[in-house]
Amino acid sequence: MNARxxxxxxxxxxxxxxxxxPGHAHLGVPPSGALDRPALDxxxxxxxxxxxxxxxELLLGRTRLRARGAVTVAVTGPPVTLRAGxxxxxxxxxxxxxxxxxxxxxxxxxxxxxxxxxxxxxxVPLALGSASTDLLSGLGPHPLVDGDVLAVGxxxxxxxxxxxxxPASVPAGVARLRVRLGxxxxxxxxxxxxLTGPAxxxxxxxxxxxxxxxxxxxxxxxxxxxxxxxxxxMVVGAVQAPPGGPPVVFLADHPTTGGYPVIGxxxxxxxxxxxxxxxxxxxxxxxxx
Amino acid sequence: MSTVSPRVxxxxxxxxxxxxxxxxxxxxxARALRAAALPEVVELVPAARTVLVQVRPGTGLDRVRDxxxxxxxxxxxxxxxxxxxxxxxYDGEDLQLVADTAGxxxxxxxxxxxxxxxxxxxxxxxxxxxxxSGLPEPLRQPRLESPRAAVPSGSVGVADVxxxxxxxxxxxxxxxxxRSDLVLFDPAADPPARLVPGDRVRFxxx
Numbered sequence: 001m002n003a004r005x006x007x008x009x010x011x012x013x014x015x016x017x018x019x020x021x022p023g024h025a026h027l028g029v030p031p032s033g034a035l036d037r038p039a040l041d042x043x044x045x046x047x048x049x050x051x052x053x054x055x056x057e058l059l060l061g062r063t064r065l066r067a068r069g070a071v072t073v074a075v076t077g078p079p080v081t082l083r084a085g086x087x088x089x090x091x092x093x094x095x096x097x098x099x100x101x102x103x104x105x106x107x108x109x110x111x112x113x114x115x116x117x118x119x120x121x122x123x124v125p126l127a128l129g130s131a132s133t134d135l136l137s138g139l140g141p142h143p144l145v146d147g148d149v150l151a152v153g154x155x156x157x158x159x160x161x162x163x164x165x166x167p168a169s170v171p172a173g174v175a176r177l178r179v180r181l182g183x184x185x186x187x188x189x190x191x192x193x194x195l196t197g198p199a200x201x202x203x204x205x206x207x208x209x210x211x212x213x214x215x216x217x218x219x220x221x222x223x224x225x226x227x228x229x230x231x232x233x234m235v236v237g238a239v240q241a242p243p244g245g246p247p248v249v250f251l252a253d254h255p256t257t258g259g260y261p262v263i264g265x266x267x268x269x270x271x272x273x274x275x276x277x278x279x280x281x282x283x284x285x286x287x288x289x
Numbered sequence: 290m291s292t293v294s295p296r297v298x299x300x301x302x303x304x305x306x307x308x309x310x311x312x313x314x315x316x317x318x319a320r321a322l323r324a325a326a327l328p329e330v331v332e333l334v335p336a337a338r339t340v341l342v343q344v345r346p347g348t349g350l351d352r353v354r355d356x357x358x359x360x361x362x363x364x365x366x367x368x369x370x371x372x373x374x375x376x377x378x379y380d381g382e383d384l385q386l387v388a389d390t391a392g393x394x395x396x397x398x399x400x401x402x403x404x405x406x407x408x409x410x411x412x413x414x415x416x417x418x419x420x421x422s423g424l425p426e427p428l429r430q431p432r433l434e435s436p437r438a439a440v441p442s443g444s445v446g447v448a449d450v451x452x453x454x455x456x457x458x459x460x461x462x463x464x465x466x467x468r469s470d471l472v473l474f475d476p477a478a479d480p481p482a483r484l485v486p487g488d489r490v491r492f493x494x495x
Contacts, residue, residue, distance in 0.1 A: 025332040025341075027474075027482040028412040127476040137416045138457070139476055183298035183306040231413055231420070233334035233341025235304050257336050257413030265301030268346055289302070 003069030005118060007148040008102065011062035014144040015133035015208075016124050017115075019052035024128055025256040031236060032134040032252050035208060035275035036113050039077040042166065043117035046074035046094050048158035053121030054131035056144075058114040063105040065116075067097035071152055072119040072160055078111025078276060079168040093165035094119075110171045111276040121155030135208045136253040174199075175277040177270045179239060180289040184261035187224045188241070191263050194218040195239075195285045203246075204279035208253040211274055213239075213283065214246050218263055231257040237266030249274055295340070295357055304332075304343040305350055307357060312410055312422055314362035315340055316487060321364070325356045335411045335486050337420070370409065370487035375454065376495040377402075377445050381465035383433070387447060391427035398466060399494055401425040402445075407452060407490040412482060417456035417474030419484035424452050436462030443468045445492070452492075454484075467492075 007014070017040060020033020034040035034057055044053050056063075061080050075082055075091045082089050085101040097103055108114055124131045124141050133140040144150075185191040195218065203212035218241045220227075225243075234240075238250045240260040249266060250258075251274075266274065267288065277283055295307035295318055309315050319335040322342060329348035334341040342353050379399045381387075388395045407421035424447060432448045437460065440446075444455045446463030453463055456473035473483045484490065 022331050024416075024481070025334045025343075026412060026486055027416060027480065028414060028418050029416045029481070128481060139416065180299060180301055183300045230337030230339075231411075232306065232336040232339040233332070233413075235301050235341070235343060237301055255414060256334060257411070262300070265304075268302055289299075 002120070002123070002154070003067065003071045003152040005071065005122075005150045005152065006066040006068055007144050007146060007150070008064040008066055009062070009146055010144045011058055011060060011105070013059040014063055015057050015135075016054055016122055016141050016144070017057040017132050018054045018130055020132050020252060021128040021130035021139070025233065028137075028256050029128060029139065030134055030136050030253045030256060032130065032132040032140065034115065035251055036077060036115065036272040038272055039113070039115045040117070042092070043074045043076040043115045046076070046092070046161065046166070047072050047117050047119040048156045048160045049117055049119065049121055050155060050157050053117065053155045054124060055115055055117040055122060058105060058116060060112060061105045061107045061114045065103045067099060067101050067103070068149070069152075070096065070098050072096050073103065073116055075105060075114060075116050076168070077114040078108040078171055080108040080114050081106035090165040092168050093163065094160045110278065112278060113275060118152050119156050119160065121153045123151040123153035134253050136255060171273070171276045171278075173281070175273050175281065175283040176286060177274055177283055178267040178286050178288045179264035180267065181264045181287060182262075184229070185263050187220055187227070187261040188263055189219045189221050191218060192287045195264060196287055200283045200285065202277045202279050202281050202283060206279060208251055210248045210250045210254055211277075212246055212248045217241065217244050217246055229259050229261050231259045234258045234262070235265060237268065237271050238262045239264045239266065251275060293362060295360060295362060297354065297357060300341065303346050303350070304341060305353060305357070307340040307342065309338055309340070309362055312337070313365050315410070316408070317362050317364045318360050319486060321360045322356060327352055327356060336413065337411065370485070370489055372489045373484065374491050374493055375469050375471055377467040377469050377492045379467040379494055381445065381467045383464040384466045387428060387430060387464050387466055390430050393427060398428065401428055402452070402466065403492050403494055409484045409486050409488040409490065410451070411486050412484070415456060415459055417482040417484065418453060419482075421452040421490055422450060424450055428452075430464055432462035433464060436460055440465065441468065443470060445469055
């Protein structure tokens with residue numbers, strides 16, 4: 001029987017994640033998948049898994065797991081304290097857990113989301129080709145609860161690389177997000193000025209669906225005030241600007257269509273930066289492209 | 290009919306939003322781009338007046354732009370979609386409201402709804418939630434002033450120019466006229482959504 005991971009304590013929220021299920025947006029299915037994909041990819045590399053093997057996304061850490069059978073894991077994302085079998089161990093490198101050993105993931109120093117990969121990948125039933133939990137549509141496994149037991153699969157392809165810990169990237173105090181204007185920047189009086197001027201505050205209500213940036217609402221052109229937009233397709237990183245309210249940036253579990261104009265779209269590499277920006281922290285926007 | 294090419298709008302690094310002037314032009318454009326079968330296209334999302342085309346990161350949008358330039362949005366073509374008949378029990382909570390708003394009887398609401406042929410214009414809001422165009426004029430009514438926190442799965446509704454069937458329990462503001470037992474979304478099925486853009490739908494009273 002393959003090894004398993006028993007969830008002793010989930011922390012604020014723990015979900016199974018991988019590269020998601022793109023290709024179904026025309027059926028109303030969000031892409032889902034890891035919000036900080038480079039962090040999940042690194043964790044998988046550190047244990048010899050193929051990119052996109054299923055792991056865990058741990059919101060603000062504070063998770064305890066027990067190995068049932070020996071397993072090798074790696075924890076990535078922001079710097080975070082780890083204890084394995086009672087000993088302090090490093091994040092961002094492979095950690096071997098003997099049968100029965102407990103892994104305690106602390107609260108990350110900065111950032112929001114911690115990733116855990118296990119050699120072989122997690123084996124959970126796939127929905128539309130993905131193991132990811134989708135909080136909008138309910139596809140994929142439910143968010144983990146204390147007592148869940150997760151099967152470990154056979155997905156490993158490479159030996160565990162012999163490297164020591166790789167440096168964790170520490171989220172900057174002020175996150176900088178690059179935005180390309182459009183598709184509906186022409187609804188706004190000064191899209192560049194209204195995006196780049198304010199020091200935006202990351203709203204505490206953010207989740208896997210989207211993050212609100214608190215600050216002044218981008219001003220509409222007079223002829224667009226009171227206008228409604230027929231629903232149109234949305235992408236990850238879309239900066240939606242509802243009338244009179246602050247913008248919302250869509251993340252992986254976003255609705256596939258929306259009816260508020262999108263003033264701009266985040267550069268793909270910066271989606272992970274926003275996903276790791278602490279509630280209450282400041283972000284600045286630069287317009288590119 | 291004159292050909293008006295889609296207006297192309299930028300939508301981030303890896304997507305274009307094509308803007309069209311009618312639902313028929315949206316359907317024709319989505320159909321033509323699906324037929325082009327460009328391997329880099331990962332999402333092709335028709336909506337009310339737009340088609341979103343998204344490519345795999347690291348590829349490019351040049352071939353999509355070329356394919357879009359070839360599209361004839363006036364080529365309505367033969368609807369190649371599947372045909373569905375959905376049995377409905379017309380006892381929705383808002384049936385009387387819909388009748389009163391239209392100034393007709395509830396029986397006439399049912400007759401109008403069962404007499405129309407609908408087309409799945411696009412999906413969105415939730416997996417398998419289709420926006421069905423072809424709603425008869427008297428049933429084109431606004432959403433409820435305050436949405437319900439929980440609409441039961443299978444509820445049949447009308448709002449704006451569309452009808453819908455809620456694939457699962459969810460919040461919602463459409464006016465509910467009936468309910469169906471049909472399973473509209475099953476992740477294990479292929480395709481997982483019973484109603485996909487381009488399909489034709491009729492309702493029958495049971």
